[in-house]
Amino acid sequence: MNEKLAAVGLDEKEQRFYLAALELGGAPVTVVAMRAGVTRTNGYDLLARLERRGLLTQVHGEEGIRQVIPADPNVLIREWEQTRIMLDELVPELRSMFNSTPRKPRIKFHEGEEGIQRALWTTLECQSKHLYGILSMHELLEVPGPTWMDSYIEERINRGIQLDVVRSYSRETEPIWPAAHNDLRQLRLAPSELDLGMTAYICDDTVIYISSKNENYALTIESRELASLQKSLFQSLWRLSKKYK
Numbered sequence: 635m636n637e638k639l640a641a642v643g644l645d646e647k648e649q650r651f652y653l654a655a656l657e658l659g660g661a662p663v664t665v666v667a668m669r670a671g672v673t674r675t676n677g678y679d680l681l682a683r684l685e686r687r688g689l690l691t692q693v694h695g696e697e698g699i700r701q702v703i704p705a706d707p708n709v710l711i712r713e714w715e716q717t718r719i720m721l722d723e724l725v726p727e728l729r730s731m732f733n734s735t736p737r738k739p740r741i742k743f744h745e746g747e748e749g750i751q752r753a754l755w756t757t758l759e760c761q762s763k764h765l766y767g768i769l770s771m772h773e774l775l776e777v778p779g780p781t782w783m784d785s786y787i788e789e790r791i792n793r794g795i796q797l798d799v800v801r802s803y804s805r806e807t808e809p810i811w812p813a814a815h816n817d818l819r820q821l822r823l824a825p826s827e828l829d830l831g832m833t834a835y836i837c838d839d840t841v842i843y844i845s846s847k848n849e850n851y852a853l854t855i856e857s858r859e860l861a862s863l864q865k866s867l868f869q870s871l872w873r874l875s876k877k878y879k
Contacts, residue, residue, distance in 0.1 A: 640708055642768040643687075647672055652682040655690055655704045663692070666702045670781040675868045687713065712740040729761065740856035746851075749816060751778050751845055753852035761794050766847055766868045772807050780810075787811070791818055800868070800875050802830040813878055822875035836864050 639649045639766065647670070654669035655661070661669075667677025681702060684690040688709045695701040744753045757765055774783060795818065799811075802824045813821040824830060833844035839861045843853040 640642070642714075645735045647676065647685060648680055651677065652704070654690055655684075655702050656707075658702075660701050660703050662695070662699050663702055685848055710747045726761075739855060739860065741856075742854040744852040744854065747777050750850070750852045752852050753842050753844065754778065754835075756840070756854065757835050757842060758786075758789055758793055759797065760837045762838055763793075765790075765795055765796050765797045766865060767797055768830050768832075768868070768871070769799050769801050769811075770805045770831055770833045770844075770846070771801055771811075772805045773831070773846040775807055775846070777850065787817070791816075792817070793794060796820075798868075798872065800824050800871055801878075802826075802828050804829045805831065821878045822872060823878050824871060834864070836861055836868060 635653075636646075636649055639652070640646075644652060650670040651666060651672060654666050658666060658669060663677045663681055664674050666673050666681075670677070670680075672680065681690060681692065685692070689705055689707075691703050691705060693703055741833070742753075744750060770786045778786075798821050799819060803826050806823075811817075811819065813819055831846065833845075835842045838850045839858045840854060840856045841861055841864050845851050845857075
């Protein structure tokens with residue numbers, strides 16, 4: 635619980651004071667401070683900070699003694715929803731500034747199965763809602779595996795992201811993930827002489843490479859020029875490839 639409260643922005647003393655107030659249900663500031671293990675002066679400061687977030691309120695009780703009253707913890711969800719609405723408006727504006735600023739390529743190396751999963755998941759932030767992929771089926775079904783990939787595909791569909799994908803005969807294992815309008819997926823098979831032994835995704839200005847289980851890594855490169863080149867190469871390969879039957 636403490637780690638989760640820290641994640642929503644409460645420091646250690648705020649956590650103790652807030653939980654003490656919840657446990658007591660309604661008590662004078664000095665009593666809550668004592669339960670939380672902080673001084674009376676700190677108690678008033680913590681109360682003011684938690685009041686600003688709507689987590690606690692105070693009322694005048696008997697003999698004019700102020701009582702600390704906890705609000706319904708659902709206020710944290712409402713706060714998050716308001717933040718999400720604000721970020722939905724703010725982030726596109728920030729990204730437009732980010733994308734218009736000349737910058738050096740950014741390269742990230744992701745090691746192991748968890749690293750591969752993290753790299754793949756970043757493709758779901760695709761702003762254009764259109765992914766281009768070269769999928770090595772044998773390797774993907776080993777790492778990150780069919781169960782994880784199914785959840786990834788479901789989330790891609792939920793976010794309305796179209797996928798154009800090329801696969802190779804030599805790496806096919808079983809007839810899954812076909813071309814399907816409902817799955818927002820178009821599929822073609824590369825010429826039989828081509829062995830596409832790695833997976834690659836092109837997502838906006840980013841290219842993600844996924845190795846086999848043998849080397850077990852992912853590489854993310856944020857570069858407008860590289861992404862443009864890879865997209866052109868993909869489109870050439872797409873024209874040479876045949877629809878999956």
